[in-house]
Amino acid sequence: MLIIFITILALGCTKPHGAKTxxxxxxxxxxxxxxxxxxxxxxxxxxxxxHVTTPPGYKPGDKLITYEGPGWESQMVGYxxxxxxxxxxxxxxxxxxxxxxxxxxxxxxxxxxxxxGMDILKVGASLGGGGFGVLEDGEARQIGPAIQxxxxxxxxxxxxxxxxxxxxxxxxxGGDLTARYMIEGDNRLTRVEVDSxxxxxxxxxxxxxxxxxxxxxxEKKVGWNYIxxxxxxxLVPDKLGLVIFYKSEDIVSLGTDADDDYIIFKSDRxxxxxxxxxxxxxxxxxxxxxxxxxxxxxxxxELNTKxx
Numbered sequence: 259m260l261i262i263f264i265t266i267l268a269l270g271c272t273k274p275h276g277a278k279t280x281x282x283x284x285x286x287x288x289x290x291x292x293x294x295x296x297x298x299x300x301x302x303x304x305x306x307x308x309h310v311t312t313p314p315g316y317k318p319g320d321k322l323i324t325y326e327g328p329g330w331e332s333q334m335v336g337y338x339x340x341x342x343x344x345x346x347x348x349x350x351x352x353x354x355x356x357x358x359x360x361x362x363x364x365x366x367x368x369x370x371x372x373x374x375g376m377d378i379l380k381v382g383a384s385l386g387g388g389g390f391g392v393l394e395d396g397e398a399r400q401i402g403p404a405i406q407x408x409x410x411x412x413x414x415x416x417x418x419x420x421x422x423x424x425x426x427x428x429x430x431x432g433g434d435l436t437a438r439y440m441i442e443g444d445n446r447l448t449r450v451e452v453d454s455x456x457x458x459x460x461x462x463x464x465x466x467x468x469x470x471x472x473x474x475x476x477e478k479k480v481g482w483n484y485i486x487x488x489x490x491x492x493l494v495p496d497k498l499g500l501v502i503f504y505k506s507e508d509i510v511s512l513g514t515d516a517d518d519d520y521i522i523f524k525s526d527r528x529x530x531x532x533x534x535x536x537x538x539x540x541x542x543x544x545x546x547x548x549x550x551x552x553x554x555x556x557x558x559x560e561l562n563t564k565x566x
Contacts, residue, residue, distance in 0.1 A: 292443025293332050295411045295419040296359035298324035304364045309410035310341070316407070318342045324363040328409040330419045330441050330448070331359050334542070335535055336375075337387070337448055339423060339439065341409050345401040346386035347448075349500075351378035351492065351537040357415075369493070378492040378537055379500075384465035384517040387500045388533025390437070390450070392430050392458040398513065398520040402430040418442045431456035446536060447503075447557070452529040459510070460529050463520030464500045467491040472519055473551060478506045482561040484554055485512060485519050488547050497538040499550040503561060504531045532561075 298306045304324050316322065318340065327341035329350070336350030336359055350368070352358060358374040368377045383400065385391050391401045406426040413420040418440065425435040435454040441447070452460065466472075470489035477483070486501035502521065508529065510522040523529045536544040536553065544550045 289416040291357045291415045292417050293330070293415055293419040293441050294357045294359055295328065295330045295414050295421050296362075297328045297409055297411060297421075298360070298363070300324055306360055309408065311408040312341065312406055314406075316342065318344060325368065328411070328421045328423065328439075329359045329362070330421055330439060331357060332441050332443050332445050333357075334444070334446050334540055335537065336362075337439070337441070337533075337535070339389070339409075339421075340381075340386075341407045341423065343400060343403045344381070344389075345391060345425075346381045346384065346389040347533060348377060348381055349379040349387050349498070349535040349537070351375045351494075351498070351535075351539060353539055353541070355541055371494070375537075375539070376493070378494060378498060379465070379535070380467070380493055381465060382517065385461070385463035385520065386465055387535050388448070388450070388462060388464060388502050388531075390452060390460055390462040390529060392456060393461050393513070393522055394430070394458055397515040398461045398463045398518045399430075401425065401428065401435075404428045404435075412438070413440075416443075428454075428456070430458055446534040447532045448534065450529070450531050450533060454528065456525075459525060460523045461513070461518075461520045462502055462504070462523070462529065462531055462533075463518035464502060465491075466514070466516070466518060471547065472514075473501075473547075473554070474512070474519075477512065480505075480507050482506070482558055484558060485521060486550070486554060487519065488550050492537060494539075497544075497546065499536040499544060499547075501534050501536075501554055502531055503534075503557065 327339045329338040333355035353375040404425040408424045420440045438451045440449045470487045473486035488499040492498040
């Protein structure tokens with residue numbers, strides 16, 4: 259299993275004994291939400307639910323789920339997964355630290371700038387901001403159809419959110435596939451765990467947009483490494499960094515094609531990796547390539563010194 263993040267939360271200064279806090283003395287203080295997951299159904303008037311299963315014949319663009327799949331967020335960033343054969347990761351850039359997913363798509367156009375931010379990544383035929391797919395005909399491809407897709411919220415705050423997604427009888431993999439996505443408060447990272455013995459090699463990738471710079475280190479035998487893209491690739495447009503952190507011993511090699519930079523996982527391993535996005539308009543945003551590279555190096559150090 260991958261590292262479980264340790265998040266140090268600032269709870270504020272200690273009040274003198276007897277000082278008024280605005281909370282009755284015998285009433286427990288409600289813990290602030292720092293991470294959240296969300297699934298909402300259009301048929302229920304955008305009401306949030308704990309799980310959803312797609313009906314027979316479901317396809318991309320069907321008006322079932324409010325923003326086409328489950329979402330999860332921390333104070334820094336939000337993500338959504340297309341719950342269909344695309345299986346790509348999209349990014350909600352956040353301009354405030356509030357939890358915002360339960361208002362996204364409820365009357366606003368999240369492709370246009372809102373007070374909370376907006377959808378900032380164009381995915382197209384790619385794997386988006388760290389989604390996984392298959393290696394087919396020498397290229398990274400989206401995972402493709404399944405008989406059924408389901409998403410379930412396993413944990414919903416206050417400090418951690420976890421979403422589980424199941425592909426029933428994936429056509430390209432030849433069986434079921436389960437993935438879990440986890441985020442913690444005060445963190446950009448999403449941890450991804452995939453449980454599958456796919457008949458095709460599994461890959462994870464980052465969309466390639468014109469005018470962006472590919473960032474990586476030389477391949478190595480063991481330890482954590484990364485692939486990344488940085489530049490004017492948000493839909494604003496402005497600066498956005500995308501990164502995947504992976505264990506060197508879990509992959510066969512790196513690859514690139516017209517749509518994605520990607521990593522190819524060994525067939526005898528269940529993929530485990532981290533993805534992240536860093537937008538310059540975040541409240542504590544990374545403003546340039548140098549800051550993004552510095553953050554990557556700091557994160558890489560933490561993974562290589564604290565992860566099993």
